[in-house]
Amino acid sequence: MKQVQLSHGGGGEEMNRLIHDLFYKSFDNDILSSAEDAAVLKPEGNVAFTTDSFTVSPIFFNGGDIGKLAVAGTVNDLAMMGAKPLWLSSAFMIEEGLPFEELEQIVQSMAKELQKSGAKVVCGDTKVVPKGSVDKIFINTSGIGEVLVNGISAHNLEVGDAIIVSRDIGRHGAAIMMAREGIDLESDLKSDCETLWPAVEALIDAKVKIKAMRDATRGGLAAVLNEWAEASNICIEVEEEQLPVCDEVRGICEMLGFEPYDLANEGTFILAVDSADKEVALEALSKYSFCTDASVIGSVTDKKQGKVILQSSWGSNRFLELPKGELLPRIC
Amino acid sequence: MKQVQLSHGGGGEEMNRLIHDLFYKSFDNDILSSAEDAAVLKPEGNVAFTTDSFTVSPIFFNGGDIGKLAVAGTVNDLAMMGAKPLWLSSAFMIEEGLPFEELEQIVQSMAKELQKSGAKVVCGDTKVVPKGSVDKIFINTSGIGEVLVNGISAHNLEVGDAIIVSRDIGRHGAAIMMAREGIDLESDLKSDCETLWPAVEALIDAKVKIKAMRDATRGGLAAVLNEWAEASNICIEVEEEQLPVCDEVRGICEMLGFEPYDLANEGTFILAVDSADKEVALEALSKYSFCTDASVIGSVTDKKQGKVILQSSWGSNRFLELPKGELLPRIC
Numbered sequence: 001m002k003q004v005q006l007s008h009g010g011g012g013e014e015m016n017r018l019i020h021d022l023f024y025k026s027f028d029n030d031i032l033s034s035a036e037d038a039a040v041l042k043p044e045g046n047v048a049f050t051t052d053s054f055t056v057s058p059i060f061f062n063g064g065d066i067g068k069l070a071v072a073g074t075v076n077d078l079a080m081m082g083a084k085p086l087w088l089s090s091a092f093m094i095e096e097g098l099p100f101e102e103l104e105q106i107v108q109s110m111a112k113e114l115q116k117s118g119a120k121v122v123c124g125d126t127k128v129v130p131k132g133s134v135d136k137i138f139i140n141t142s143g144i145g146e147v148l149v150n151g152i153s154a155h156n157l158e159v160g161d162a163i164i165v166s167r168d169i170g171r172h173g174a175a176i177m178m179a180r181e182g183i184d185l186e187s188d189l190k191s192d193c194e195t196l197w198p199a200v201e202a203l204i205d206a207k208v209k210i211k212a213m214r215d216a217t218r219g220g221l222a223a224v225l226n227e228w229a230e231a232s233n234i235c236i237e238v239e240e241e242q243l244p245v246c247d248e249v250r251g252i253c254e255m256l257g258f259e260p261y262d263l264a265n266e267g268t269f270i271l272a273v274d275s276a277d278k279e280v281a282l283e284a285l286s287k288y289s290f291c292t293d294a295s296v297i298g299s300v301t302d303k304k305q306g307k308v309i310l311q312s313s314w315g316s317n318r319f320l321e322l323p324k325g326e327l328l329p330r331i332c
Numbered sequence: 333m334k335q336v337q338l339s340h341g342g343g344g345e346e347m348n349r350l351i352h353d354l355f356y357k358s359f360d361n362d363i364l365s366s367a368e369d370a371a372v373l374k375p376e377g378n379v380a381f382t383t384d385s386f387t388v389s390p391i392f393f394n395g396g397d398i399g400k401l402a403v404a405g406t407v408n409d410l411a412m413m414g415a416k417p418l419w420l421s422s423a424f425m426i427e428e429g430l431p432f433e434e435l436e437q438i439v440q441s442m443a444k445e446l447q448k449s450g451a452k453v454v455c456g457d458t459k460v461v462p463k464g465s466v467d468k469i470f471i472n473t474s475g476i477g478e479v480l481v482n483g484i485s486a487h488n489l490e491v492g493d494a495i496i497v498s499r500d501i502g503r504h505g506a507a508i509m510m511a512r513e514g515i516d517l518e519s520d521l522k523s524d525c526e527t528l529w530p531a532v533e534a535l536i537d538a539k540v541k542i543k544a545m546r547d548a549t550r551g552g553l554a555a556v557l558n559e560w561a562e563a564s565n566i567c568i569e570v571e572e573e574q575l576p577v578c579d580e581v582r583g584i585c586e587m588l589g590f591e592p593y594d595l596a597n598e599g600t601f602i603l604a605v606d607s608a609d610k611e612v613a614l615e616a617l618s619k620y621s622f623c624t625d626a627s628v629i630g631s632v633t634d635k636k637q638g639k640v641i642l643q644s645s646w647g648s649n650r651f652l653e654l655p656k657g658e659l660l661p662r663i664c
């Protein structure tokens with residue numbers, strides 16, 4: 001079995017071959033293959049710029065792999081700022097001995113995911129490190145997008161706004177836990193890992209006035225809502241029974257003692273819109289298979305500034321806190 | 333001793349504190365601390381975009397550390413395209429248990445290096461992974477710069493052009509080898525690790541027509557010259573005795589069987605200019621302490637297209653090949 005060798009990251013002939021034969025071919029575009037020290041781009045107007053490293057373990061999981069995640073994750077951060085994803089960097093940190101076949105599968109998965117937004121990988125970097133210096137492969141992607149909607153911000157929420165979640169929550173966290181713990185629920189629980197740009201573009205096209213938008217990755221729904229409540233100094237009240245959660249995620253949470261709203265997602269976003277816009281937003285989202293469970297889960301009030309209140313189905317209220325502690329390392 | 337914990341990368345309260353208390357304070361700027369999913373920027377004209385991951389071992393070495401390297405390396409890739417470095421991303425992949433003091437030292441080193449170009453860290457990411465998943469710390473920085481000089485390219489070299497190296501070569505590779513092998517030459521050999529933008533800006537201000545420019549990192553001088561010879565389909569002839577090499581680097585190369593032109597540099601660049609411009613270029617470079625050994629080392633000819641020829645001091649010629657094999661892993 002062919003493996004990635006230290007020489008593939010050495011800056012010499014072997015690295016050149018890897019770059020030409022795998023990366024340039026898979027990410028096929030003239031900017032990348034011009035092979036200069038930096039890509040030269042011509043942005044129009046304001047741009048959004050973001051970075052994310054991916055260290056997920058295992059690198060292949062139900063619903064995706066580290067490559068799909070690395071593209072979707074960074075594209076989604078741009079989309080969440082109302083920016084059309086245009087250009088990505090792709091930096092591989094590879095452990096010596098990684099099967100070449102796995103690297104190819106990851107890169108092909110990236111190329112496929114890029115097609116969903118039209119973004120292009122225009123620059124990259126390859127490091128190969130000795131065995132034991134990194135576990136299999138880490139990938140960093142940074143991204144640049146053209147801001148189509150200005151002013152989307154965690155600071156924008158106002159009393160009366162509706163809070164929408166784009167789909168059922170907790171899938172990515174649960175799928176990774178299943179893979180890692182070897183849990184077999186005789187189910188087909190898949191990570192939600194997905195490029196969200198098409199759904200965001202549909203919201204923009206439908207003229208939904210998006211006040212705040214964020215994908216609920218590490219820290220889950222709980223982290224996003226708490227950040228918003230604090231940044232906008234408002235209260236967010238959420239009805240627990242409105243939270244879409246699939247049976248498998250609920251089962252894993254009960255088994256392992258987690259809450260679905262603390263679990264990471266990789267293709268699920270939260271939206272704050274003017275209450276008058278909520279039906280139009282749900283209608284726009286309903287066209288996407290990865291948003292079929294989109295739901296209004298709560299609203300912005302002035303009950304307790306800076307806090308998130310979870311209303312249980314039997315009428316009791318409690319604060320939904322920012323997750324604390326270790327959560328799940330290497331979830332993304 | 334306080335250590336970085338998994339919870340510092342968990343997306344919850346502890347990560348928020350790390351980000352606010354260390355990163356926002358050290359990289360102090362409004363774009364970063366707005367804490368949105370992506371930084372919103374207003375570029376003018378064409379931009380350059382580049383990425384680099386830093387995996388160097390040891391993380392502290394004579395002349396720098398992984399933080400200084402992570403800023404200088406990415407800033408230099410922008411500078412090499414004639415772009416003024418403006419905005420950087422900074423993504424940390426940290427092994428659980430890294431002493432907090434070391435992380436602080438690295439971040440402060442980044443902040444100090446940023447001042448040399450005026451670039452700002454405007455977005456970031458923090459991952460903490462369990463012991464054994466990464467060796468101490470990897471850092472990815474991506475960068476965006478404003479292209480001030482268009483058309484600098486490896487494809488631009490023409491017969492008659494002069495080839496200039498900005499300083500003595502091989503220091504970074506030699507310094508890392510010394511640190512790793514525990515070699516003590518009773519010398520103070522320092523890595524050349526340095527932000528090159530001020531020297532590049534001086535070349536631009538002096539109206540030097542820069543045809544190609546590249547920092548000689550992994551693969552060293554040999555890799556840059558071979559890439560240029562191939563990309564421009566010309567021959568580069570270099571006089572071995574014109575190559576500036578300090579005594580310590582020469583000594584380590586003799587001891588370990590390396591050649592100075594294969595060793596990595598992190599603050600040394602190669603310049604191809606019209607022969608008429610070479611004196612102006614040397615004069616502009618001479619003002620910078622990190623360019624005092626700048627020298628014309630050769631010229632572009634049509635002797636053997638796509639090849640680099642090394643002329644030894646006793647008159648024999650041989651091809652200077654692209655380095656092959658493992659070279660030195662984790663050099664940057």
